[in-house]
Structure formats: C-alpha cells, structure tokens
Amino acid sequence: MINLALLIFLVVLFTQIVSWVGKTVLQEVAFAVYSRVFLSGTASKQRQLRKQVLAEKAELGWTSSQDEFAKWAKLRRKLDKGIADLEKINTTLTSSKTSFSVKFNSLLWILMTGSQLFLVWWYRKQPIFWLPQGWVPKPVAWILSFPSAPLGSVSSGAWGAVCKRVLQSVEEIVKAILEPTVVPNGPFPTAPFPAQSQSQPSAKIEPITLEHEKLD
Template identity: 55%
Template sequence: MSLLITIFLLVFITQLVSWIGQTVLLELAYALYLRLTRSAAFARQQALKSEILATKSELLKTSAQDQFAKWAKLRRSVDKGLADLEKLNSQIASSKSSFSLKFNSAIWILTTGVQFVVGWWYRRQPVFYLPEGWFGPLAWWLAFPFAPAGSVSVGVWQMACKRVVVLGERVVKDLTGESLDYVHVSS
C-alpha cells in the first residue's frame, strides 16, 4: 500500500475513533469482553441480583409482627446478599478500570502512536512530488521538515488529510442537519 493511502487511512481511523468516542467504544469492547470471557464475577453478580430480588419480594410479603423469625431470617439474608453484591460490584469496577486503562492505551497506540511512528519512520521520504514551479517559494514549506525540496512531507500530508476528513465530517453533519431541519419544518 502506498504511503499516501496509508497515511490517509491512519488519519481517517483516528478521526473515526474521535467521532464515535472512546467512551462508547470502551463500553462496547467491555461488553464484548464480558461475553467472550464469560466472566464468573459478572455471572455471579446477575445471579446474586436475582436472588436478592426474590428474597426481598418474599420479605415484603412476610409480616414482621406475625412471623418475626421468618422475617428476621429473610432480612439477614437480604442484608448479606446486598453486602456480597456491593463487594462483587467493587471487584467488577476494579476489573473494568483495569480493562479501561488497557483499552485506552491500545486505542492511543493504534491511532496516535502509529501516526507518530509513521511520521518519524518516513520523515525523509516524500509522499509525492509537486510539479515544478506550482507553489514557487512556498514549496519548501510543503516539504517541511525533512522531505526533499519540491515534494510533500509526511507531516504536511497528515495535516492535509486531517483537514479534509474533518471538512468531510462537517459537510455530512450539515447535510444531515439540514435534512432533519427540513423534515421538522414541513411536519
């Protein structure tokens, strides 16, 4: 794959992650992770919740005055279940926090980190050459910082790609926004 397309795809993927949002991606990835790993803690949490709800339902049906022994036993069971659930929720939150750190690191490496590496690795290589004399004395800026004179550098190409992708996003948002406003006005 050519350097030109590779850089464009990297910039596009980075912007796509930005548009979707890391939080949304994290929630989707964590849900997928839980399904794939069949987390015992998550399964236990679900079972404990349903058990607590069933016991609490029975507790509400039991009279504290008429059947005190049964009511007290159910009450202790609910309290113990809630304490266990709180402890389990704490473990799951800790696990999710750890997953979040790893996921966010992976996203950064796969988007921003790869762009830095590509920019550094190909810093002296031109993405493409410009026809001679098109930009006159400003042609050196397009080759900034290390590409040969008369060419476009990786850094400049990344900036141009990002600008085009962001502009494309704005156009799509404007088009969908106008169509939604039009539907809203005509209704």
C-alpha cells in the same frame, strides 16, 4: 509492502472515524463485547444474586418480625449475606471496567496519536511524492517538505495534515447536506402598507351643483 501515503491516510482516517463516533461510545461497545467473552460468568452470577436479593426482600417484607421472629431473623441474615456478595461482585465488575477503560484508551492513543507521531518521525526524510517543478512557490514547497523531506516533495507530516483537512472538509459537507432546512412557522413578514394620510393626500370631494336655465 503497503504504500506509505496509503498507510498514513488509513491512520488519519481511523482517527477521524473515532472522533466522529466518539471514544465513549466505542468504549461502551468494546466493554460489552469484552464482558460477554471474559466476564460472562461473573455477570451471570450478578444477575442471579440480584434476583435472589429482590425475592428475599419481598419475602422479608411479608414476614412479621413479631409473630414469626425466628423466620424473620433467618431471612434477614440470608438477605444481608446476599447483599454483601452482590456488592463484592459489583466492585469486581466496576474494577474490571475501570481497568478495561485505561487499557482501551491507551490502545486508542497508540493507534491514533502514537502511530501518527511514529510515522512522521520515522519517515521524516522520505518523500511521500514529488511535486512538479515550479508548481508551487519556494516558501510553500519548504512548508510541504517540513521537517526533513527533500525540497520539492511532500513530507509525511504535511501529507498527514492534508489528509486530515480533507476528511474534515468532507465531514462538513456531509453535515451541511444532511442538515434539515428549518422553515419558519407562521406567515412570512411583509412590509406594512403606508396609511392613506402618509401615502398621498386625500382628495376632497365637493358636491356638484347643476344650474338649470330659467324657462320663460
């Protein structure tokens, strides 16, 4: 039998993977696979009708309603019938996709939220593992054993919360590592140099007068 701690971790991991990828993306991929297996005939007929309708529209545009009225009317009736059949197939496929979406979301809820709630409730009194005696204060030990596990042990609910928090921390670390560093464009800002009048008073340069001795 699979270990309970590992089972809860796998359920939480699956939930986080779905959150990372996105339910919409998973649903589109699942429906593409489902339509290829179970709706291949309907999808093929839809493609054929679409090509036929486009060809009939082009031919109808080339036919004059005045000079070739009989041919134009026949093409018009054929085109209307093709459009009606195409709309029926589109409605069928849309209805199938809606029904698949409801079932897929229900299945995801069972595998994610429902399974976690069931495991926490069913194994609420069973300890996942025991903590060393005196390792944590009594209030913390009570929180870790909530709701019904023996005091001093880690309950299924607390273990699931710890697994979820660890996986979220790993996600944040990976995003921080993979996030590109933005380098600002242009020159780096520098402090303005103070004007000469503000930094120190300008020295006044005076002319030097040389006195020559008189020669007798």
